[in-house]
Amino acid sequence: MGNDDNRRRKTPCGCCMSVFKWIPVLFIFAVIGWSYYAYVVELCVLNTENRVAMIFMLFFYHITLILFLWSYWKTISTSVGRVPDHWRIPDEEVNHLFRADNPETQKRILNNFARNLPVTNRTMNGSVRFCDKCKIIKPDRSHHCSVCSCCVLKMDHHCPWVNNCVNFFNYKFFVLFLGYALIYCLYVAFTTLHDFIQFWQTENQLSEQGQLNGSGMGRFHILFLFFISIMFAISLVSLFGYHIYLVLVNRTTLESFRAPVFRIGGPDKNGYNLGRYANFCEVFGDDWQYWFLPIFTSKGDGLSYPTATEQTGNQSYDAMGHTNHSTANRQRPAHPV
Numbered sequence: 001m002g003n004d005d006n007r008r009r010k011t012p013c014g015c016c017m018s019v020f021k022w023i024p025v026l027f028i029f030a031v032i033g034w035s036y037y038a039y040v041v042e043l044c045v046l047n048t049e050n051r052v053a054m055i056f057m058l059f060f061y062h063i064t065l066i067l068f069l070w071s072y073w074k075t076i077s078t079s080v081g082r083v084p085d086h087w088r089i090p091d092e093e094v095n096h097l098f099r100a101d102n103p104e105t106q107k108r109i110l111n112n113f114a115r116n117l118p119v120t121n122r123t124m125n126g127s128v129r130f131c132d133k134c135k136i137i138k139p140d141r142s143h144h145c146s147v148c149s150c151c152v153l154k155m156d157h158h159c160p161w162v163n164n165c166v167n168f169f170n171y172k173f174f175v176l177f178l179g180y181a182l183i184y185c186l187y188v189a190f191t192t193l194h195d196f197i198q199f200w201q202t203e204n205q206l207s208e209q210g211q212l213n214g215s216g217m218g219r220f221h222i223l224f225l226f227f228i229s230i231m232f233a234i235s236l237v238s239l240f241g242y243h244i245y246l247v248l249v250n251r252t253t254l255e256s257f258r259a260p261v262f263r264i265g266g267p268d269k270n271g272y273n274l275g276r277y278a279n280f281c282e283v284f285g286d287d288w289q290y291w292f293l294p295i296f297t298s299k300g301d302g303l304s305y306p307t308a309t310e311q312t313g314n315q316s317y318d319a320m321g322h323t324n325h326s327t328a329n330r331q332r333p334a335h336p337v
């Protein structure tokens with residue numbers, strides 16, 4: 001990888017920052033751990049007298065929790081991948097590039113180096129995109145992440161809640177994580193609603209105080225569980241809805257703020273929009289049996305992507321504008337992990 005060196009250089013301060021970056025993840029795990037205790041022990045075991053209802057509640061709770069934690073962990077643990085070595089510009093070429101006296105010369109050096117690479121994205125001045133930190137030609141839809149210190153394929157954004165870049169290799173996991181987290185919160189809120197209502201009724205009827213079959217702390221856990229799950233559900237529903245929208249229009253968060261620039265056609269936010277179903281399958285794969293499981297099934301290699309132009313015109317353009325009459329070369333991922 002052209003930027004491994006950057007990532008290996010760790011100072012003591014850098015190590016402290018690495019630890020610091022895990023705090024949001026630890027916070028999420030702490031909330032999940034507490035919610036598990038509150039739901040399973042305080043609500044189901046100590047406060048649910050109907051045994052059949054308790055078994056059903058626990059069964060669906062654990063199914064949701066497993067899918068939620070599985071997709072969350074896959075989002076966290078999946079590597080950002082690597083840009084293959086042949087995208088790296090040799091040091092002597094980099095020196096030529098930096099010493100070039102005008103942008104046109106730089107543009108010519110970059111275009112010449114990228115002539116056999118499948119790049120269609122350009123900078124605003126029409127040059128092939130180059131990362132001066134990683135010393136590589138940037139593949140289409142990739143961006144340099146200053147937190148990860150490397151170029152990330154199909155970068156969506158760097159998410160502190162997963163301490164990882166959301167990118168080509170874990171985008172499906174991230175969307176599933178949002179979806180299952182939302183289902184988890186809604187399920188917990190729905191099944192604690194009865195106890196929540198009962199609490200306010202008993203508060204208004206002093207003679208019935210204490211009927212919640214437990215101590216004040218037990219009641220506190222259940223009420224707090226209801227509030228927390230509603231609060232997370234409200235924030236998750238907009239984020240999940242937004243990413244479903246992005247999947248259906250085949251756009252990353254970064255591309256929704258700044259449209260990718262194509263060699264043919266210039267800036268175009270819908271440059272990768274192949275139609276809703278095709279867009280969905282590009283992230284979730286063709287086999288519906290894997291759509292809802294956090295298993296990597298995204299299509300392509302993360303380096304090149306079919307474009308809307310290619311689909312409508314049944315042709316595409318390579319780095320030098322030569323016309324291809326087939327879809328982009330779709331190899332398996334360079335490093336799915």
Ligand SMILES: [Zn+2]
Pocket residue numbers: 003131132133134135143144145149150151
């Ligand atoms: Zn870079």
Ligand SMILES: [Zn+2]
Pocket residue numbers: 145146147148149152157158159164165
């Ligand atoms: Zn990152």
